[in-house]
Amino acid sequence: MRALVQRVSRAAVSRDGRALAEIGPGLLVLLGVAPDDTEAAADRLADKVRALRIFDDAEGRMNEALADREALCVSQFTLYADTRKGNRPSFVGAAPPELAEPLYERFCERLGAKRGEFGASMAVELVNDGPVTIILES
Helix, strand or coil: EEEEEEEEEEEEEEEEEEEEECCCCCCEEEEECCCCCCCCHHHHHHHHHHHHHCCEEHHHHHHHHCCEEEEEEEEHHHCCEEEECCCCEEEEEEHHHHHHHHHHHHHHHHHHCCEEECCCCCCEEEEEEEEEEEEECC
């Protein structure tokens, strides 16, 4: 499981011009699932994202976790793109939808995240705060 985590001042996801979800200050998580990922891996990664101390404390140091801030999670199979050969990415490293969707939903539930629509082509808007972008893997 792979998560690209961005600290945002706001983020939103829509499909065909229809808003699906939006958040204020918090985290935007783009989540990719691999074929061998498990429920335990989804739980561990969600817990890790929740505990990441990447928000400023009273002294301006990155020392606070998500806490009461919001999270938005978007499924992103392209995080498993393999571009080692040629110029067209291969996505064989991504789990098929029937395996990925339940783990995506579990991750979102555990994190308490709003979400996009699994498997849909969506528009994601964000204002990266910092910028702070971190890649996590289970």
